[in-house]
Amino acid sequence: MKRGFTILGIVTALLLSIALYTALAWAPTEQTMGHVQRIFYYHVSSAWTAFLLFSLNFISSIVYLVKRNEKADIFALVSAEVGLVFCTVVLVTGPIWAKPVWGIWWDPADIRLNSTLALWLIYISYLILRRFSTSSRIGVIAAVWGIFGALDVPFVFFSIWFFRTQHPSPVIAKGGSLDPKMWIAVLINWAAFMCLAWLVCWTRYRLEVAQREVHEAEAMQSLMEGAR
Amino acid sequence: MNTNPLHYLYAAYVATWVIHGTYLYILARKAARIRKEIEKLKSSG
Numbered sequence: 001m002k003r004g005f006t007i008l009g010i011v012t013a014l015l016l017s018i019a020l021y022t023a024l025a026w027a028p029t030e031q032t033m034g035h036v037q038r039i040f041y042y043h044v045s046s047a048w049t050a051f052l053l054f055s056l057n058f059i060s061s062i063v064y065l066v067k068r069n070e071k072a073d074i075f076a077l078v079s080a081e082v083g084l085v086f087c088t089v090v091l092v093t094g095p096i097w098a099k100p101v102w103g104i105w106w107d108p109a110d111i112r113l114n115s116t117l118a119l120w121l122i123y124i125s126y127l128i129l130r131r132f133s134t135s136s137r138i139g140v141i142a143a144v145w146g147i148f149g150a151l152d153v154p155f156v157f158f159s160i161w162f163f164r165t166q167h168p169s170p171v172i173a174k175g176g177s178l179d180p181k182m183w184i185a186v187l188i189n190w191a192a193f194m195c196l197a198w199l200v201c202w203t204r205y206r207l208e209v210a211q212r213e214v215h216e217a218e219a220m221q222s223l224m225e226g227a228r
Numbered sequence: 229m230n231t232n233p234l235h236y237l238y239a240a241y242v243a244t245w246v247i248h249g250t251y252l253y254i255l256a257r258k259a260a261r262i263r264k265e266i267e268k269l270k271s272s273g
Contacts, residue, residue: 039240100233
């Protein structure tokens with residue numbers, strides 16, 4: 001287990017270094033936007049990673065509701081938390097990219113931007129709910145919240161197909177016209193971020209298990225002290 | 229449109245790592261707190 005974690009750590013560090021090189025130096029410079037387009041590699045990779053983590057939260061929430069499996073509950077929490085970190089990266093790098101290209105930081109009428117912000121707010125509220133609720137049924141409440149929250153993920157993803165938006169066309173499926181080298185660079189960056197997400201989820205999962213064990217031990221200890 | 233606004237590019241990359249770094253720092257503090265709680269439990273028997 002410890003060896004697997006170390007190997008994953010080394011692979012992640014290597015992939016992140018290669019990803020940084022491909023994004024900043026190896027990938028060709030886009031003709032219209034110039035070097036600023038290289039934000040794309042971090043922005044899009046982070047968005048895909050966040051979507052995947054929120055989808056895992058959705059699956060874990062269903063598993064928890066059906067089986068009442070504690071591991072699924074912990075994984076739901078972990079995937080939402082790490083997904084939120086990647087979603088924050090998307091929301092920060094997006095406006096930094098938009099300013100030099102569109103001339104504005106944020107377009108208040110843009111459905112892609114607003115639905116991504118809504119997604120971020122949904123998972124912030126999910127984590128606040130989990131953090132501060134004193135209900136014994138918080139696992140169930142959070143799972144239901146996670147399932148409904150995840151419905152925004154396909155809405156964000158497909159919004160550029162269905163609505164007129166400032167946001168660039170999708171790079172996958174019909175709308176995509178990426179240079180092959182750009183494709184390779186974005187896939188390497190996505191792989192690196194996926195490994196980072198896996199590593200952080202693993203760490204966070206172990207922390208959550210340890211924290212729950214400590215709380216259980218504390219509760220047992222106070223029960224025993226009360227019985228004396 | 230400015231075609232070479234490198235400072236925006238650097239800002240985006242730095243911001244990404246500041247966000248990840250902040251989260252990792254929060255996790256490290258959490259781990260330290262849990263370790264302390266375990267020590268406390270062990271010492272109290």
